[in-house]
Structures are given as C-alpha cells and as structure tokens.
Amino acid sequence: xxxxxxxxxxxxxxxxxxxxxxxxxxxxxxxxxxxxxxxxxxxxxxxxxxxxxxxxxxxxxxxxxxxxxxxxxxxxxxxxx
Amino acid sequence: xxxxxxxxxxxxxxxxxxxxxxxxxxxxxxxxxxxxxxxxxxxxxxxxxxxxxxxxxxxxxxxxxxxxxxxxxxxxxxxxxxxxxxxxxxxxxxxxxxxxxxxxxxxxxxxxxxxxxxxxxxxxxxxxxxxxxxxxxxxxxxxxxxxxxxxxxxxxxxxxxxxxxxxxxxxxxxxxxxxxxxxxxxxxxxxxxxxxxxxxxx
Numbered sequence: 001x002x003x004x005x006x007x008x009x010x011x012x013x014x015x016x017x018x019x020x021x022x023x024x025x026x027x028x029x030x031x032x033x034x035x036x037x038x039x040x041x042x043x044x045x046x047x048x049x050x051x052x053x054x055x056x057x058x059x060x061x062x063x064x065x066x067x068x069x070x071x072x073x074x075x076x077x078x079x080x081x
Numbered sequence: 082x083x084x085x086x087x088x089x090x091x092x093x094x095x096x097x098x099x100x101x102x103x104x105x106x107x108x109x110x111x112x113x114x115x116x117x118x119x120x121x122x123x124x125x126x127x128x129x130x131x132x133x134x135x136x137x138x139x140x141x142x143x144x145x146x147x148x149x150x151x152x153x154x155x156x157x158x159x160x161x162x163x164x165x166x167x168x169x170x171x172x173x174x175x176x177x178x179x180x181x182x183x184x185x186x187x188x189x190x191x192x193x194x195x196x197x198x199x200x201x202x203x204x205x206x207x208x209x210x211x212x213x214x215x216x217x218x219x220x221x222x223x224x225x226x227x228x229x230x231x232x233x234x235x236x237x238x239x240x241x242x243x244x245x246x247x248x249x250x251x252x253x254x255x256x257x258x259x260x261x262x263x264x265x266x267x268x269x270x271x272x273x274x275x276x277x278x279x280x281x282x283x
Contacts, residue, residue: 005271012268026246039245044238051231066272074274 002072009066016060023049082207085199086266093255096189101251103182109149109173114141117148124157133157135166148177210277232261 027045038044065071102108118140125134135155142148154169178186204225212220240254247253 001271008267008271026242030246037245038241044242048235048238048242051235055227055231062268071272074272074276076274076276077278077280 013063016056111141145179
C-alpha cells in the first residue's frame with residue numbers, strides 16, 4: 001500500500017503543473033478582444049487561473065509529501081499527528 | 082462516501098446521455114402526433130431588408146401524453162410576385178414528457194440525488210473525526226469551503242469553457258465533475274482513514 005501511495009503521489013505531483021499549463025495554454029489560445037464568445041473573455045480565464053493555481057500548488061505539495069513517504073502509515077491516534 | 086463517488090464517476094455519462102437522447106430536437110419530430118392547436122403564423126420585418134420573417138407555431142399532442150410546440154422560422158421572399166419562402170430552423174419547445182419518460186426522468190434524478198446524499202451525508206461526521214480538536218475548525222472549514230465554493234461554484238464556468246472548446250460533444254462539460262470525483266476517490270481511498278481515536282480529550 002505504501003508503494004502505491006508513493007507512486008500515486010508522483011502522479012499527483014505531475015498533474016498539478018499539467019493543470020496549470022493547460023489552463024494558461026487555453027487562455028492564451030482563446031482570449032481574443034475581437035471575439036464575441038464567453039471563451040474569448042479574459043475575465044473568466046483570469047478568475048479560473050487565479051483560483052486553480054494555488055489549489056494545483058497544494059496538490060503538488062501533497063503529491064511531494066506522499067512521494068516522500070509522509071502518508072505511508074495513517075495515524076490512528078491524535079497523538080501521532 | 083467513496084461508493085457514492087465511484088457510482089457518480091461510472092454513471093454520470095450514461096444518465097445524462099439518457100436525458101440528452103430523450104430531449105434532443107430530432108426525437109421530438111411530430112411523427113404519429115395529432116395537431117392540438119393549428120398553425121399560427123406571425124410576420125416580422127427584418128431590419129434593413131425588404132424580406133420578412135415568418136414564425137409559425139403548431140402544437141402537437143400524442144396519445145401517450147406527449148405534447149410539443151413546433152416553432153418554424155422561415156424567410157419570406159418579397160422580391161417575387163408569388164409567395165416564396167426559404168425554410169429556416171425548426172425548434173421544438175414546451176415539451177411535455179409522456180408518462181413513461183417522465184417517471185424514467187424522476188428515477189434518474191433520484192439516482193443523482195442519492196449520490197449527493199451518499200457523499201454529503203457522512204461528510205460532516207467524517208471531517209470532525211478526521212482532525213484533533215486544536216486544529217479541527219480550520220481543518221474542516223478550509224477543505225469544505227474549497228470543495229463547495231471553488232470546485233462546486235466553478236462548475237458552470239468550466240462547463241461553459243469545455244463546451245465552447247469542444248462543441249462536438251454536448252456532454253463534455255461532465256468531465257470536470259467526473260475528474261474532480263476521480264481525484265477525491267483516489268485521495269479518499271488511498272490516503273485517508275476513517276479509524277477514530279476513542280480518546281476525545283485531545
């Protein structure tokens with residue numbers, strides 16, 4: 001189980017930059033001052049990128065801790081936290 | 082909780098696919114339906130053009146309780162002496178579901194609500210048991226509000242972005258809630274435990 005947790009941790013670690021990259025890439029491709037669609041509006045993209053970047057960074061930190069083995073064993077008592 | 086997430090991941094697409102198949106425009110063409118209200122026509126002028134828009138509305142009904150309003154919008158050519166029109170779009174509005182389909186929809190919505198209750202029901206107790214008293218309020222409040230406010234609140238935004246980016250698939254917006262549910266299922270199954278510390282004086 002500890003092995004699975006560590007290697008899923010790597011996946012989570014890689015997922016976070018992928019999410020940020022795809023959002024920034026989508027924003028750069030679709031923001032268009034001349035466009036009429038919602039997807040061309042920069043406000044939506046700014047909101048989404050601003051909100052999801054810290055969440056994705058948190059996921060990255062979580063993945064890193066999982067990979068380091070911090071989650072190899074779940075605590076069973078509060079004193080173990 | 083995890084079972085609710087798993088069921089949602091596996092059945093969101095088929096359930097919403099059923100909704101879509103039954104309500105899509107083509108399946109409401111008035112075949113074998115009788116006219117309940119005969120055709121009513123309305124002419125509107127088009128700004129900057131001598132042509133006119135003709136909107137004709139017909140209400141159809143079926144023996145199974147099905148009722149639908151067909152709205153046709155054609156363009157009337159005023160250039161020629163005879164009445165000629167260019168056929169435009171046909172839209173079906175005010176769809177009244179037949180009885181069998183209505184109860185099928187009720188059952189499907191019941192399933193969706195069941196998933197919500199499977200996940201939301203135990204969440205308050207689970208979060209309380211997960212953290213010791215000294216950090217409980219912060220530890221509960223932060224993930225709960227990020228989960229509800231950010232992931233839940235951004236569903237319309239992200240759904241709209243996905244449907245505009247990939248217009249070929251009308252259900253593409255579902256991948257966002259499915260993706261979030263997959264992530265929660267992985268983290269909840271692998272990294273969390275529901276074993277509680279019997280000592281509450283922590």
